Amino acid sequence: MDGNDKSFGDLSTNFWSWEFRCPCKKCRKKKVLVDDLLLFKLEMIRIALGNKPMIITSGNRCPEENKKVYGHSDSAHVPKPKGKGSDVKVKGVKPIDVGLAAEKVGGLRIGIAKTYTHLDTKPPIPSRFWIYTGKKPIYSGSIENNDLLKFYQIIKGK
């Protein structure tokens, strides 16, 4: 949402249900359910990054939609009963830097993709961090589970 917009979202200060809606036809009229802790943490990250607009590229997904986009079978995007996952983009901020801001906020699992950052409030099992490379993510569990930047540098070879 625009930082100059004085109105508030229906989910939280800056977020609206429509942004988290499953994009499939079947879910057009379904109620959008998003975990309150996730919304709170997204607001915190947004502030940490200077209140730039945060775009939700994927919020809730029904099981069919999740399959269609090759989501994990136990994806946090699928509401149970609330959706605990989101893919976000912040204008002018790299996905890894959104991830590092999320790491500072804490209590999130973080997935770094080429153009977005996955954030969810599920417990860190098996991993707290991962990096999307093609269709199969590389999980931090067996490599380094405590430091996102270190893990990212190992995977990227930097």
Ligand SMILES: [Zn+2]
């Ligand atoms: Zn759907």
Ligand SMILES: [Zn+2]
């Ligand atoms: Zn995701």
